[in-house]
Amino acid sequence: MNTQSYLEHNNITVNNLDEAIRFIQTAMPEFQVRGEGADNQRRWAHIGTDQSYIALTETMSEVAGSDSYLNHGFNHMGFVVNDVRAVGKRLRSAGYRSNYPFTEHEFRLRDYYLDADGNEYEFIQYLTENPVERNSYVD
Numbered sequence: 001m002n003t004q005s006y007l008e009h010n011n012i013t014v015n016n017l018d019e020a021i022r023f024i025q026t027a028m029p030e031f032q033v034r035g036e037g038a039d040n041q042r043r044w045a046h047i048g049t050d051q052s053y054i055a056l057t058e059t060m061s062e063v064a065g066s067d068s069y070l071n072h073g074f075n076h077m078g079f080v081v082n083d084v085r086a087v088g089k090r091l092r093s094a095g096y097r098s099n100y101p102f103t104e105h106e107f108r109l110r111d112y113y114l115d116a117d118g119n120e121y122e123f124i125q126y127l128t129e130n131p132v133e134r135n136s137y138v139d
Contacts, residue, residue, distance in 0.1 A: 003082065008124060009048070011055035011075040017043045020056050035137040050131035076112065076120035084109045084125035107133040 014020040024031055024047050034053055036045040043058040057075070081087050088098065088111045099120055100112035109125040126134050 003080070005079055005081045007052070007077060008080045009046070009053045009055050009078040011057070011078065011122075013057045013059055013073060013075055015059050017045060017056055017058040021045060021047055024054060034135050037137065046135075046137075050135065074119075076122050078122040078124055081123050081125055084111050084123050087111065087123045088113070105136075107136055 021033065031048050031053075034046040034048060034050075036043070038044065039057075042060055045056050046053045047056065048054055055075075055078075088102070091113050092098070096113050096115070098112060099114045103110040107126065107128045107130075109127070111123050113121050113123070115121065128134055
């Protein structure tokens with residue numbers, strides 16, 4: 001799998017998950033809910049196509065604070081790369097720090113880094129071309 005790097009997804013937190021899905025599907029009816037569930041009692045959904053999507057997480061107003069995932073707005077951008085370990089090595093060598101543990105999944109590798117402004121970037125390397133496997137939400 002040798003492709004150019006590309007933006008695969010944006011991850012944002014919204015106040016109302018159902019309303020956000022309705023807005024996106026009204027604007028782009030071809031976008032489908034690829035996966036959905038709950039983590040730490042927060043509902044989430046990935047909506048888009050086999051190639052790209054918007055990752056939505058619903059706010060938890062009762063625990064809102066400084067964590068960007070608890071308040072509405074931008075969380076991170078996800079980029080598909082050919083060699084996630086090489087990206088991490090270059091970033092660490094340049095003084096950037098990882099923001100989340102390196103994740104190995106049967107069909108993908110993921111690593112997260114912060115830029116100088118504290119913006120989070122996710123880098124993903126897929127180990128399969130099969131969209132069903134690439135978009136698997138089972139650990």
